[in-house]
Amino acid sequence: TERNREGYAPLYNPFEQFFSRYVYRRVRHCFNRPISSTPGAELTLKERHTDDYNWSFRFTGKEKRCINLGSYNYLGFAEASGPCAEAAEAAARRYGLALASSRGELGSTPLHDELERTTAGFLGVEAAVVFGMGFATNALGLPGLLGSGSLVLSDENNHASLILGLRLARVAVRVFRHNDVRHCERLARAALAEGRWTKIVIVVEGVYSMEGSVAPLAALVALKKRLGLYLYLDEAHSVGAMGPRGRGVTDHCGVSPRDVDVLMGTFTKSFGAAGGYIAGSEKLVDWVRARCHAHGYAHAMSPPVAAQVLAAMRAISSPVGLKRVARLRDNTHHFRRRLREMGAITFGHEDSPVVPMLVYTFSKMAATVERLTERGLATVGVGYPATPLNKARIRFCLSAAHSREQIDRCLDSIEAVVEEVGLRYSRR
Ligand code: PMP
Numbered sequence: 167t168e169r170n171r172e173g174y175a176p177l178y179n180p181f182e183q184f185f186s187r188y189v190y191r192r193v194r195h196c197f198n199r200p201i202s203s204t205p206g207a208e209l210t211l212k213e214r215h216t217d218d219y220n221w222s223f224r225f226t227g228k229e230k231r232c233i234n235l236g237s238y239n240y241l242g243f244a245e246a247s248g249p250c251a252e253a254a255e256a257a258a259r260r261y262g263l264a265l266a267s268s269r270g271e272l273g274s275t276p277l278h279d280e281l282e283r284t285t286a287g288f289l290g291v292e293a294a295v296v297f298g299m300g301f302a303t304n305a306l307g308l309p310g311l312l313g314s315g316s317l318v319l320s321d322e323n324n325h326a327s328l329i330l331g332l333r334l335a336r337v338a339v340r341v342f343r344h345n346d347v348r349h350c351e352r353l354a355r356a357a358l359a360e361g362r363w364t365k366i367v368i369v370v371e372g373v374y375s376m377e378g379s380v381a382p383l384a385a386l387v388a389l390k391k392r393l394g395l396y397l398y399l400d401e402a403h404s405v406g407a408m409g410p411r412g413r414g415v416t417d418h419c420g421v422s423p424r425d426v427d428v429l430m431g432t433f434t435k436s437f438g439a440a441g442g443y444i445a446g447s448e449k450l451v452d453w454v455r456a457r458c459h460a461h462g463y464a465h466a467m468s469p470p471v472a473a474q475v476l477a478a479m480r481a482i483s484s485p486v487g488l489k490r491v492a493r494l495r496d497n498t499h500h501f502r503r504r505l506r507e508m509g510a511i512t513f514g515h516e517d518s519p520v521v522p523m524l525v526y527t528f529s530k531m532a533a534t535v536e537r538l539t540e541r542g543l544a545t546v547g548v549g550y551p552a553t554p555l556n557k558a559r560i561r562f563c564l565s566a567a568h569s570r571e572q573i574d575r576c577l578d579s580i581e582a583v584v585e586e587v588g589l590r591y592s593r594r
Contacts, residue, residue, distance in 0.1 A: 185550070193532035196547050202229060204246045205237035207567035209544055232544035233572050235562045240407040240519045241490045242567030243478040244438030250477040257473035265466050269455075273466030281472045281479075285443050288479050289405075289413060290423040294445035295454050296475075298467045300402060300432030301327040302460045303442030307430065308369075308398070309335040310458030315364035317357050319350055319395075321381075323374050328400060332369070344377070347385040354393050367396040367427075372404030372415030376553055376561065378514020378522055380408070383419040387426065398428040406436025407519050412482045412491040418517065433471070437478040441467045490566035494519055497573055498564045504577045509590035521562040523580075525589055531558040533587050541579040 176183075190197070195216045200223060203210035211230045214223040243250050257277060267273035278296065285294040297303045308331030312318065316337045320328070323344045332339050340357070342350040350368060357366055368390060370381045381399070390397045401414045409417025414431065416423045423429060428450060432442040444454050455461050481487040498519050505512045511524040525531045531547040538545050538560075549558035564573075584590055 189528055193528055193547075196532050196535040199544075200225075201544075205234055205239050205244050207234060207242065207565060207569070207572060208232060209234040209237070211539065211544055230539070230542070232539065232542050233568070233576050234544045235564070235576055236544050236546040237565075238403070238435040238563050239438055239565050239567060240403075240436045240494055240563070241412070241438070241478070241482065241487070242565050243436070243474075243481070245567075249481065250438065250474050253477040254470040254474040258470040261469035263468055263470065265469065267466060268462060268464060269466045270462050275469055275472070277469055277472040277476065278467065281467075281476050282443075284476055284479055286445055288483065289429055289445050290416075291429060291445050291447070293448045293451035294443050295451050295458075295461060296433075296441055296443045296467050296472070297458075297460045298441050298465055298471075299460070300434050300440070300442035302464065303430055303432065303444060304328050304400060305330045305334060306460040306464075307444050307454060307458050308332055310454055310460075311335075311398075311428065312337045312367065313364070315362075317363040317366045319353050319357075319366065319368045321345065321370045321374075323377060323379075324369060324371060325375060325400065325402070328369055328371075338363075344374075345379055345382055347382050347389060350386070351389055351393075354389070354395060358393060365396060366393075367398055369398045370400070372399060372401040372418075372431075373408060373515070373518050373520060375403055375520060376522065376548060376559070378518035378520040380404070380415060380418065380515040380518060383415055383421045383426075387421050390427075391425070396427040397425075399426045399430065401429060401431035402442075403435055403518075403520055405431040406478075406482055407491070407494060408517060410491075411488065412436070433475045433478075436482070437475045439471050439474040439478065441471055441475070494564060494566040497566065497568050497570070500570070501562070501564055501573055501577065505580070506592075508577075508581050508584050509592050510580075510584050511589075511591045519564040521564060522559040523562065523589070524557065524559050524591070525587070526556055526558060528558050530587055530589065531560065534560055534583055534589065537583045537586060538579060541582070543576055543579050 200212045201209050202212050213226045213228040265273040281296055282294045304327035312335040318332055318337050318339045320339050320341050322341050340353050342353055373380055405414040406412050408415050411417050429445040433439040525534055528549050531549055535547045546561050548561050
C-alpha cells in the first residue's frame, strides 16, 4: 500500500482522488445545478458562479427557463398544482410533514394502510409494504430478505442500491453479463451442481437507469421456474412508465406479476413523490415487515408523500392517466426516432423513457450539457463511476408532460449540438 510522508496509507484512492480533483473540477458546472421551480416539462435553472466547487453556491441572480429533459418525471405528476398536489397539501394539513416515529411504533396512518393495499392491487399481487426512501428499500430490503447460504445472480448493470444491499446482506454474489439469460443460466446450473446454496436468487431491474434497456422478463421467469430459483425485480424506472396499463415491466412483457417472487419499485419517478415498496405474496410482505430495518428502524413515509403517491396511482388507473401513459410512449418513440436519424448513438428499448445518447468522453459530455443549456434545454450528463470510463453519455428522460412542440424544439437544439460537438457517430 502506498504511504504518505507521515507513513500512513492515504485516505483516498489516488486514482479516485485524481478523478475528483482534476476531471470533475473541470466539468463541475454540469453537476449540482440548483433549480428554483418544479421539475415539470420546463424548469428554472439558477445561475451560479462557475468557480464554486462546493455546495455553498453564490448565485449570480440570473435564472434560465429551460425545457426539462433531465428529471425522472415520466408521467408528469411532479407538479405543484392539480389533484396530486392538493391531496398532498390536505395530508400535510391533517398529519403534518413527519410522524416522528417508525412504522412499527406510532408511524402508521390510514393513508399508509390504503397506499399499501392500493399498491398491491395496482401491481396485481397479494400485498405490499412501503418505505420512506427508494434507495433504502433495496439497500435494507435485500439484507432483510436474504440469509446466509443464499447465492445471488446479479446483472452487471444493477443499480448501486442493489449492490449495496447485497454487500450488507453478506451473501455470495455472481455477476452475469447484462441481460444475458444464457450466461445467467450457466451460472445457475454451476451453482446448483455445487449443492451448497440454500436458495439462489436472480436480481435484475425492469428498465436499466443508464442503458434504457428492459429485462428479458419472460425468459428469466421461465428460467427460474425451470431451475427452482427466485426472482427479485427492481421496477424503479418501469412502474407507471412501461406496459399498456402502466403497471410496469410485467405488464410490458405480458408476464404474470405473481410469477415474480419480489417486486420492488420506487415512487420517485412516475409518481412524482418519494419512497419505495416491496410487493408480492402476503407471506413475503409479513417477512419483510418483520425483518427489514427500513421498516422497523427508520422514519415512516411522510403522510403528504403517501397522499401524493395514492392520488397518482389512482390517476394512472383512470382513462386520463392511461392517456398520460400513452403520451409518454408516443413522445419516447418520436424522440428516439429523430435522435437516430441525426446519426447520434442511442440505445435501450424503444418504449423506455430513459434515452441515453453516447458521447464517449467527459469533455464532450460537459460541452454537450453546456451548449444544450445555452439553447434552453436542461439535461443530465453521466459518466464514470456511474458508467464505464469511456462511455459517458447524456441521459434524456422523456415525460408525458412534454408537448410535441416542446420535444421538437429540443430535438432541433440537440441536432445543432450534435453537429457542433461532433456526436454524429453513425451514418444517417
Ligand atoms: N433502483 C434503481 C434502479 C434506481 O435507478 C434508483 C435511483 N434512481 C433507485 C433504486 C433508488 O431510488 P430512489 O432514488 O427513489 O431513492
